[in-house]
Amino acid sequence: MKYIDQIPHFSHPQHKLKFEYTEIPFKCDGCGEIGIGSHYKCGPCDFDLHMHCALPSPSFCHPFYTKCSFQFMPRPPGGVPRYCNACEKDVTGFVYHCKACGFDLHPCCAKLPMVLDDGEVKLYLEKKLSSPCHRCGRKGRSWSYRSACRKYNLHVACVKEMLVESWHEIYFRRSGVGYRKLETKIPSLKGTLLQTHHRRKGKGKVQKCCEMAALALQFVISAVLGDPTTLIAGVIGSLMSN
Incomplete structure (x- = not known):
């Protein structure tokens, strides 16, 4: 898949983010989870985003939750601790949330290949x-x-x-x-x-x-x-x- 070399992003309005590939693990500034490989980065600010966090789908449905409609959110809703229903780890940043069911998925967990x-x-x-x-x-x-x-x-x-x-x-x-x-x-x-x-x-x-x-x-x-x-x-x- 071919990606755009540079993109603007709402989470980092100071600079455009550049597509990069790295073999050194990084911490995503969107979801707070670990990443490696293809991602978007602002070099001067040391700001990194997973591909799934940089280019999220506004909404999507998952085969495991056929009755749910997940919406992308820049922060967990409700102001209470939340966890990802895929990996059971805390949600601290970008998240896909189903309002009807209350389920949450980290962006990378949401896009795990079947x-x-x-x-x-x-x-x-x-x-x-x-x-x-x-x-x-x-x-x-x-x-x-x-x-x-x-x-x-x-x-x-x-x-x-x-x-x-x-x-x-x-x-x-x-x-x-x-x-x-x-x-x-x-x-x-x-x-x-x-x-x-x-x-x-x-x-x-x-x-x-x-x-x-x-x-x-x-x-x-x-x-x-x-x-x-x-x-x-x-x-x-x-x-x-x-």
Whole structure:
């Protein structure tokens, strides 16, 4: 998809925002969530927006909520704490809200692809899991991605938690007299995925299963970060192995 090189945006009237691509994670100034890859940025002001936040749909309907009509809002309505019905995380900025049902979705959660397919791994977005999540071992909870073979299941909430754990201080860490920028790194897979279902498998099968689970995780992370592309999944894969 081709995007306009520069756009004006109501949330940053001082300057136009320029289309950029980055392999370094950023915090979106619209929704407050993490991003990577394609986005719009104001360099002088260090202002970043996910593609979904920079170019939102005024309204849309979601297959999981057929009776809802979600409207884009620059801030959560009602002046009370709200959470995203997709990932169960707090809503602090841009949001899609259904007035009739009271449901809320982060812009990137609202636009999560129903299918992630790179030709080798195909993952389907599910409203609730019927099998345990590889991360937490629980069913249900938030929206999830399930592989076509039904062996790999990951809650969207769990993927976000992995990112938060790795980037607890996304930009800055106290260092002596001031602050310094952190090196951003996607969390390692070591210790993050449950391996109990591998115990009865041979060594070769275990390795292959873990490789496929890692590939699945790469694509779910890239989708959660707002750029569900093969390119970004590859970047994330290289960062995960560092």
